[in-house]
Amino acid sequence: xxxxxxxxxxxxxxxxxxxxxxxxxxxxxxxxxxxxxxxxxxxxxxxxxxxxxxxxxxxxxxxxxxxxxxxxxxxxxxxxxxxxx
Numbered sequence: 001x002x003x004x005x006x007x008x009x010x011x012x013x014x015x016x017x018x019x020x021x022x023x024x025x026x027x028x029x030x031x032x033x034x035x036x037x038x039x040x041x042x043x044x045x046x047x048x049x050x051x052x053x054x055x056x057x058x059x060x061x062x063x064x065x066x067x068x069x070x071x072x073x074x075x076x077x078x079x080x081x082x083x084x085x
Contacts (some may be wrong), residue, residue: 004035024070042084045076 009017011028023029031038039047048056053073060075061067068074077083 001035001041003039004031004033007031008034028033032080039076039080042080044080045074045085046073047073049073 007030010030011023011026012021015021016023020034022032023059024032033040035041040047057067057072057075064075064078066078066080068076
């Protein structure tokens with residue numbers, strides 16, 4: 001959770017952190033998920049990179065895994081929130 005807090009703060013002012021401003025990867029941000037609200041925090045998401053990224057993401061979507069439209073490398077377990085609440 002500490003790492004997620006640091007990643008969420010990257011590229012944000014203190015006011016943007018407090019107000020939970022979504023920046024969709026702009027301004028140096030790498031995530032819009034505060035600690036505890038990312039599937040990565042629970043081992044239920046991966047970021048895929050490399051030459052086969054598009055094919056892997058397409059396959060994941062076809063299998064029902066979730067993605068984030070502004071983060072093409074992100075794949076997460078469907079309805080992961082129900083598993084951690």
